Amino acid sequence: MFALLILSSFLFAATPADTISDYYEVETILTPAGLVAETGGLSFLPDGRMAACFHRGEIMLYNPKTKVWKLFADGLHDPLGVVAVSNRELLVIQRPELTRLTDTNGDGVADLYETVTDQYGMSGNYHEFAFGPVRDAKGNLYISLNTGSNGAGIRDEVRGQYEPLGRQGRMYACVPYRGWVLQITPDGKVKPFASGFRSPNGIGFDAKGRLFVTDNQGDWLGTSKLYHVKEGKFYGHPASLVWRPGFPSVDPLTLPVRTLDSLRTVESIAFPHESMAHSPTQVVFDNTGGKFGPFTGQMFVGDMDYAHLLRILPDEVNGQIQGACIPFFSKAGSNGVAMRIGNNRLAFGPDGSLYLGQTDHGWLGSKGIQRIRYKGGVPLDIMAMKLTHTGFTLTFTQPLDEATAREITNYKLRSYYYEYHQAYGSPQMDMQSVSVSDVEVSADRRTVLLRLETIKPNRIYELTLGNLAAGNGQKKLMNHLICYTLNKLVE
Amino acid sequence: MLKILFQFSCLLLCISAHAQRDTVIQISATGGLQYSQKRIVVKPNTRLTLVFQNKDDMAHNLVVTRPNSRLRVVEFALALGDKGAQKHYIPAIDDVLAHTTSVEPGNSDSITVKLAEGGYPFVCTFPGHGSIMYGIIYATKDVKRLPAPDQDINIPNPTRMQEAAHRGHHPTVSGHPFPMKLPAVYRTFMPDCGPAAIAVGLPGPNGGQSYVFDAGECRIRYAWSGGFVDNTEQWEGKGQLLTKVVGDIYFRDTGGFPWRVGNAVPKAQFKGYRLVNRYPEFWYVINGVEVHELVKPLPAGRGLIRTFTFSPTKQSLSFINKPQPGIRLQSSLGRFQREILTLPPGTRQVILKMMYDV
Numbered sequence: 001m002f003a004l005l006i007l008s009s010f011l012f013a014a015t016p017a018d019t020i021s022d023y024y025e026v027e028t029i030l031t032p033a034g035l036v037a038e039t040g041g042l043s044f045l046p047d048g049r050m051a052a053c054f055h056r057g058e059i060m061l062y063n064p065k066t067k068v069w070k071l072f073a074d075g076l077h078d079p080l081g082v083v084a085v086s087n088r089e090l091l092v093i094q095r096p097e098l099t100r101l102t103d104t105n106g107d108g109v110a111d112l113y114e115t116v117t118d119q120y121g122m123s124g125n126y127h128e129f130a131f132g133p134v135r136d137a138k139g140n141l142y143i144s145l146n147t148g149s150n151g152a153g154i155r156d157e158v159r160g161q162y163e164p165l166g167r168q169g170r171m172y173a174c175v176p177y178r179g180w181v182l183q184i185t186p187d188g189k190v191k192p193f194a195s196g197f198r199s200p201n202g203i204g205f206d207a208k209g210r211l212f213v214t215d216n217q218g219d220w221l222g223t224s225k226l227y228h229v230k231e232g233k234f235y236g237h238p239a240s241l242v243w244r245p246g247f248p249s250v251d252p253l254t255l256p257v258r259t260l261d262s263l264r265t266v267e268s269i270a271f272p273h274e275s276m277a278h279s280p281t282q283v284v285f286d287n288t289g290g291k292f293g294p295f296t297g298q299m300f301v302g303d304m305d306y307a308h309l310l311r312i313l314p315d316e317v318n319g320q321i322q323g324a325c326i327p328f329f330s331k332a333g334s335n336g337v338a339m340r341i342g343n344n345r346l347a348f349g350p351d352g353s354l355y356l357g358q359t360d361h362g363w364l365g366s367k368g369i370q371r372i373r374y375k376g377g378v379p380l381d382i383m384a385m386k387l388t389h390t391g392f393t394l395t396f397t398q399p400l401d402e403a404t405a406r407e408i409t410n411y412k413l414r415s416y417y418y419e420y421h422q423a424y425g426s427p428q429m430d431m432q433s434v435s436v437s438d439v440e441v442s443a444d445r446r447t448v449l450l451r452l453e454t455i456k457p458n459r460i461y462e463l464t465l466g467n468l469a470a471g472n473g474q475k476k477l478m479n480h481l482i483c484y485t486l487n488k489l490v491e
Numbered sequence: 492m493l494k495i496l497f498q499f500s501c502l503l504l505c506i507s508a509h510a511q512r513d514t515v516i517q518i519s520a521t522g523g524l525q526y527s528q529k530r531i532v533v534k535p536n537t538r539l540t541l542v543f544q545n546k547d548d549m550a551h552n553l554v555v556t557r558p559n560s561r562l563r564v565v566e567f568a569l570a571l572g573d574k575g576a577q578k579h580y581i582p583a584i585d586d587v588l589a590h591t592t593s594v595e596p597g598n599s600d601s602i603t604v605k606l607a608e609g610g611y612p613f614v615c616t617f618p619g620h621g622s623i624m625y626g627i628i629y630a631t632k633d634v635k636r637l638p639a640p641d642q643d644i645n646i647p648n649p650t651r652m653q654e655a656a657h658r659g660h661h662p663t664v665s666g667h668p669f670p671m672k673l674p675a676v677y678r679t680f681m682p683d684c685g686p687a688a689i690a691v692g693l694p695g696p697n698g699g700q701s702y703v704f705d706a707g708e709c710r711i712r713y714a715w716s717g718g719f720v721d722n723t724e725q726w727e728g729k730g731q732l733l734t735k736v737v738g739d740i741y742f743r744d745t746g747g748f749p750w751r752v753g754n755a756v757p758k759a760q761f762k763g764y765r766l767v768n769r770y771p772e773f774w775y776v777i778n779g780v781e782v783h784e785l786v787k788p789l790p791a792g793r794g795l796i797r798t799f800t801f802s803p804t805k806q807s808l809s810f811i812n813k814p815q816p817g818i819r820l821q822s823s824l825g826r827f828q829r830e831i832l833t834l835p836p837g838t839r840q841v842i843l844k845m846m847y848d849v
Contacts, residue, residue, distance in 0.1 A: 036726070056722070069668070094678060096687035113763045113765070114763040122687060124686035155685075157686070361729060
């Protein structure tokens with residue numbers, strides 16, 4: 001027994017655990033006494049302070065150097081997003097409107113609350129959240145509007161035109177632009193930009209300035225997903241169609257699923273329910289130039305129910321974005337502070353750390369703010385997953401140990417799809433295992449080419465990796481599960 | 492015997508299960524303008540029958556009102572004037588949920604009312620009785636949430652009123668990382684208003700005064716005194732439940748948007764507000780005319796001072812006032828002709844004093 005103990009401690013010392021918490025650490029940010037920190041938004045001011053908004057209507061400014069919080073504004077209605085314009089000016093979305101808050105007299109507190117736009121409806125249903133804003137390079141702002149839920153009714157008095165045809169179904173759009181992304185141009189014009197969203201609680205850009213929106217599993221969404229959003233497109237949740245110009249005067253739910261399917265643009269990347277996400281949140285891309293580690297330029301997505309983020313590995317196939325998602329900061333080691341769930345908002349600070357704004361808001365989640373700081377080193381992980389004519393290439397953060405990389409049994413693949421239908425969620429349909437016929441490792445040992453027996457479009461390819469390693473077994477693979485959404489084959 | 496006992500207890504069980512939804516409560520008028528019960532607690536959606544017995548030596552009635560509407564119902568009853576007696580002092584407004592007739596000494600009457608979750612005042616609307624003779628029915632699942640009887644502003648208690656005024660000087664638990672300080676603004680879901688509501692609490696004696704500005708319609712919807720709001724339920728969970736009015740509503744604007752530009756009924760566009768010493772000055776546009784509206788409390792008594800500032804316009808501006816018992820309106824400019832105040836051409840500012848006279 002004693003010998004066994006000695007042996008196991010020897011083994012333990014010889015092969016350190018090598019988990020993600022050897023490369024990143026989590027720190028909990030103390031919030032002020034009396035604050036119920038249901039965090040709705042995070043943004044950094046040019047001077048390095050962080051603006052945070054909270055469910056009970058407060059906007060507070062946090063100085064990361066002094067760790068001091070100060071109140072900037074209050075009295076807002078469930079603010080769920082903030083963007084700093086300058087050290088004195090913030091844009092904040094609240095249930096009724098997008099608001100510009102300005103400290104005009106320089107006393108550190110906002111005194112001007114200007115309505116940027118309130119040109120959308122409110123039925124008074126609790127689920128009609130408003131998200132955003134985000135600002136593109138041309139100065140356009142984008143906000144996304146949640147549909148209402150039949151978990152509760154609507155008020156006797158609504159704001160905006162009431163459309164009974166949009167009141168049907170589990171999640172509904174009985175007032176204008178529910179289930180839409182709106183664009184507000186720099187001269188203040190409001191343009192209904194894209195439709196078909198259910199619960200779009202994540203809006204952001206990638207490094208190339210392309211607009212992405214997350215949506216939540218539910219009716220018409222077999223699983224949660226990430227859309228690449230373009231003007232005029234419809235993304236699949238039918239209720240919002242009633243507000244599409246020229247749309248016939250019918251309840252969209254009476255249209256055949258085939259018809260709705262033909263109208264929609266599918267997601268770029270599905271987040272398989274359970275294994276990847278339950279309730280995705282904010283999208284941010286790593287603009288830290290390496291301060292946050294090796295994933296510069298990549299997008300991260302939060303989730304309400306999981307103590308991990310998702311990292312997005314996009315692939316461009318025939319001009320369309322599809323690609324893979326992989327967890328980030330899952331299975332952290334026992335060292336350090338644990339990441340909480342409820343990661344509703346993400347924002348990179350000037351020091352390159354990623355701040356996490358947490359909420360529960362009556363659902364699963366937590367309250368507060370944490371941040372993830374990069375400590376150094378390069379974890380062994382997948383940097384890219386690309387589709388080829390015959391399979392996939394996987395590119396890793398560093399050269400792999402060749403023997404394990406070449407081992408064909410280290411690559412288990414299966415594929416399935418999620419049904420597009422009115423029901424809530426979808427099982428994984430037509431699950432098939434996919435045989436790997438050949439594995440090839442590149443000369444620099446960073447890239448693995450997998451050739452598959454068959455490859456089919458409109459399916460999710462779930463790859464489970466075995467114990468790949470690097471540095472002669474010193475580096476362990478951080479994540480063994482990666483899911484590629486294969487909409488189109490390479491032409 | 493055992494079997495009979497068993498059947499009997501089953502019967503009892505059935506009765507009590509049924510009684511949760513269908514309750515009869517006896518209440519009487521006693522001497523000194525008092526109801527025998529001042530606080531009644533039932534479960535939500537109860538069909539409540541109140542059997543009202545008049546044991547006093549003068550006539551009374553019993554009127555159940557919408558939440559926070561006791562003061563307004565009393566005021567409208569008073570405004571019935573000569574016609575009051577024949578109408579049993581019951582005003583024809585929808586703030587009245589149920590009422591007895593006038594009940595002479597020794598007689599009784601009963602009413603039945605179904606109550607959703609909320610606090611429903613009951614009151615005698617005979618002239619002069621309403622300020623003393625009242626009480627409250629709480630329809631609630633959560634009895635623990637109710638204020639202690641000695642701190643309940645919905646039941647008459649002169650001692651408690653004094654204590655409350657004294658307590659007002661100390662900061663109370665605000666639910667924020669700062670003490671609640673009036674004036675204060677909450678954008679929240681308010682009852683009897685569009686969903687884009689802005690509740691404003693103003694400083695003043697006895698809990699101050701408050702009003703709701705509807706940002707969808709750009710107008711004040713109602714005003715109350717004796718407190719501000721209770722957000723507890725709105726803040727909890729997912730945000731479906733309404734914020735509650737704390738105090739007595741004394742004014743409701745039931746006339747729609749009050750301003751006219753030229754002859755048109757304008758569509759107002761909300762533009763936001765500026766905090767001036769924490770008082771919000773609302774900003775909206777009607778037919779191209781920019782309006783700023785700053786609302787302050789009367790220095791003493793119930794009432795609001797509304798200062799309207801206009802951008803230059805050649806169009807004529809007029810204000811329509813739907814009269815309301817107890818509410819007197821005074822303008823710094825022009826004169827009301829019937830219900831219409833037409834402002835002199837070129838007016839840039841007007842102050843409307845809304846006074847509640849008792």
